[in-house]
Amino acid sequence: MTTVSSAEHTRRDFLYIATGAVGAVGAAAALVPLIAQMNPDASTIAAGAPVEIDLAPIAEGQIIKVFWRSKPIFISHRTKKEIEEAQKVAVASLPDPESDNARVKQGHDQWLVVIGICTHLGCIPIAKQGEYDGWFCPCHGSQYDTSGRIRKGPAPKNLELPPYTFVSDNKIRIG
Amino acid sequence: MSGPSTYQPQNKVLQWIEKRLPIGGLIHSSFIAYPTPRNLNYWWTFGGILSFMLGVQIITGIVLTMHYTPHVDLAFKSVEASMRDVNYGWLLRYLHANGAAMFFLAVYIHMLRGIYYGSYKEPREVLWILGVIIYGLMMATGFMGYVLVWGQMSFWAATVITNLFSALPGIGEPIVSWLWGGYAVGNPTLNRFYSLHYLLPFVIAGAVVLHVWALHVTGQNNPAGIEPKSDKDTVPFTPYATVKDGFFMVCFCIVLAWFVFYIPNFLGHPDNYIPANPAVTPTHIVPEWYYLPFYAILRAIPDKLLGVGALGASIVVLAFLPWLDTSKVRSARYRPLFRQFFWLFVIVCVALGWLGTKPPEGLSVLLSRILTVYYFAFFLIILPLLGIFEKTKPLPNSISESVLGAKA
Numbered sequence: 001m002t003t004v005s006s007a008e009h010t011r012r013d014f015l016y017i018a019t020g021a022v023g024a025v026g027a028a029a030a031l032v033p034l035i036a037q038m039n040p041d042a043s044t045i046a047a048g049a050p051v052e053i054d055l056a057p058i059a060e061g062q063i064i065k066v067f068w069r070s071k072p073i074f075i076s077h078r079t080k081k082e083i084e085e086a087q088k089v090a091v092a093s094l095p096d097p098e099s100d101n102a103r104v105k106q107g108h109d110q111w112l113v114v115i116g117i118c119t120h121l122g123c124i125p126i127a128k129q130g131e132y133d134g135w136f137c138p139c140h141g142s143q144y145d146t147s148g149r150i151r152k153g154p155a156p157k158n159l160e161l162p163p164y165t166f167v168s169d170n171k172i173r174i175g
Numbered sequence: 176m177s178g179p180s181t182y183q184p185q186n187k188v189l190q191w192i193e194k195r196l197p198i199g200g201l202i203h204s205s206f207i208a209y210p211t212p213r214n215l216n217y218w219w220t221f222g223g224i225l226s227f228m229l230g231v232q233i234i235t236g237i238v239l240t241m242h243y244t245p246h247v248d249l250a251f252k253s254v255e256a257s258m259r260d261v262n263y264g265w266l267l268r269y270l271h272a273n274g275a276a277m278f279f280l281a282v283y284i285h286m287l288r289g290i291y292y293g294s295y296k297e298p299r300e301v302l303w304i305l306g307v308i309i310y311g312l313m314m315a316t317g318f319m320g321y322v323l324v325w326g327q328m329s330f331w332a333a334t335v336i337t338n339l340f341s342a343l344p345g346i347g348e349p350i351v352s353w354l355w356g357g358y359a360v361g362n363p364t365l366n367r368f369y370s371l372h373y374l375l376p377f378v379i380a381g382a383v384v385l386h387v388w389a390l391h392v393t394g395q396n397n398p399a400g401i402e403p404k405s406d407k408d409t410v411p412f413t414p415y416a417t418v419k420d421g422f423f424m425v426c427f428c429i430v431l432a433w434f435v436f437y438i439p440n441f442l443g444h445p446d447n448y449i450p451a452n453p454a455v456t457p458t459h460i461v462p463e464w465y466y467l468p469f470y471a472i473l474r475a476i477p478d479k480l481l482g483v484g485a486l487g488a489s490i491v492v493l494a495f496l497p498w499l500d501t502s503k504v505r506s507a508r509y510r511p512l513f514r515q516f517f518w519l520f521v522i523v524c525v526a527l528g529w530l531g532t533k534p535p536e537g538l539s540v541l542l543s544r545i546l547t548v549y550y551f552a553f554f555l556i557i558l559p560l561l562g563i564f565e566k567t568k569p570l571p572n573s574i575s576e577s578v579l580g581a582k583a
Contacts, residue, residue, distance in 0.1 A: 035353075038353050038354070038356055038363075038367065039352065039353050039356065040352060040355075040356055040357050040358065040363075041356065041363070044356070044357045044358070044361075044363070048358060065454060067453075067454075069358035069359075070357055070358045070359035070361055070453065071358055071359055072453070072454055119479075120338075120479055121334070121335040121338040121339065121341075121479075122334040122335060122337075122338035122341070123331060123334065123335065123456040123460070124454070124455060124456040125456075126456075126458070137456075138456055138457070138458045138459060138460065139331075139335060139456060139460050140473075140474055140535050141474075141534070141535040141536055153477070154474070154476070154477050154478065154479055154482055155479065156478070156479045156480070
């Protein structure tokens with residue numbers, strides 16, 4: 001078997017390039033379903049619909065944990081002292097500067113609603129612990145204040161705020 | 176794989192097969208006639224031990240699969256049921272769990288032996304890199320296997336390790352969600368880890384074949400770190416290496432058996448006997464002992480992206496070792512300064528492991544930082560400079576001279 005190599009472009013060169021190009025496109029197209037199947041499926045997304053939470057039973061100073069989209073949400077009924085602590089901090093001095101007002105809904109200073117997942121590596125911080133009266137993450141030592149803002153430790157960001165609205169004074173809808 | 180085989184089977188059936196598929200000749204030249212340096216010590220038996228442990232893990236794993244249910248509501252129960260109800264289930268699971276720990280112990284000894292005797296140096300760079308790839312695959316496999324138990328430690332290990340990817344700017348969050356198949360670690364995560372935990376050991380086995388192939392092309396390194404020059408420097412694999420490997424493998428199995436039968440939960444964490452609870456993180460979470468040094472490096476750095484970067488770099492740096500170590504002399508036997516830095520490196524790795532178990536506060540953070548600096552300095556500063564400044568001892572003329580003295 002001999003192959004003829006020529007400096008000129010032959011029909012074989014064309015076939016090589018055309019076959020290779022179609023093959024590459026086909027391989028790339030085949031990767032799409034193989035990779036996309038790992039993303040959250042339709043039932044998971046459907047189960048992530050908004051949830052309504054009644055705030056009335058939560059006593060002042062109490063923090064409850066509810067689940068939305070498999071994530072724990074902390075709902076903290078803050079005391080006067082906790083609100084004051086959160087508000088008097090010099091915002092510029094924080095690792096992730098954000099004022100307490102920006103983290104609660106206007107007129108609902110006593111309600112702090114945050115996603116209860118440490119922004120470092122996803123552990124659930126423990127409430128009312130640490131040097132800032134907020135949360136302490138047992139995994140790698142991050143500490144949050146009463147506004148859920150990162151104050152110390154390896155976490156880069158404040159505890160995230162879930163999308164939520166007040167349906168009435170005593171009820172919120174998360175999602 | 177050293178030239179055409181001299182294998183001449185007497186048996187007619189074997190001759191018939193050999194003409195059609197020369198597999199007997201391959202085995203003969205690889206594991207019987209294969210010349211091994213005559214000065215190999217017991218540190219060279221861990222390659223065989225590792226192959227054996229891979230076999231143990233695959234066999235016990237396949238059997239455990241027959242009793243396991245990969246579902247968040249049933250996984251933990253099915254593991255407990257296999258311990259209590261399945262005939263010898265306790266033995267199989269303890270063998271698999273402690274076998275994983277022993278597998279890692281063996282691989283660490285194997286790797287440190289490679290570093291001590293300069294086994295990664297020219298012409299064995301590819302052999303070494305294949306080893307680093309196998310080690311990476313082992314870490315992924317071990318981690319996913321640990322998650323399958325679906326206890327508290329399993330769940331939170333899965334959460335923390337997958338969240339390492341969230342440190343990547345921009346693409347981090349979509350990647351983590353893709354890894355989970357949901358908004359948090361859950362049933363889809365468990366299912367895919369189960370699938371991959373079954374697959375990866377066979378990928379490891381494939382990489383081991385390449386590793387052994389590369390080994391048989393370059394030949395083994397040896398404690399003198401010089402190449403065999405004549406037949407006087409080598410002995411045939413069988414019986415010399417087979418019996419030595421076999422003997423030490425039995426000794427190693429005694430240690431494994433001691434763990435399995437007397438202290439099967441010594442290396443585990445009591446928290447993993449609590450079923451996974453996505454609402455509560457255990458107050459003190461630590462990885463299995465074989466990941467602890469890397470965990471200490473992660474926690475030593477107060478920045479998320481840099482911490483995760485350092486964790487990754489501490490493993491990836493191993494692949495560059497053949498080029499970071501600039502010394503022409505392989506064996507630490509003839510490198511007095513390297514030998515001291517090497518043992519300090521071993522102590523630092525063990526100390527980092529110990530710090531990995533401590534809560535991340537106060538003195539332990541400071542110590543972790545200092546030791547992390549040494550870990551990287553060893554590879555990136557000390558090894559490149561030693562090659563230039565170290566005064567090495569004279570090398571022997573041959574392997575047989577190093578064993579028998581100049582009179583040989």
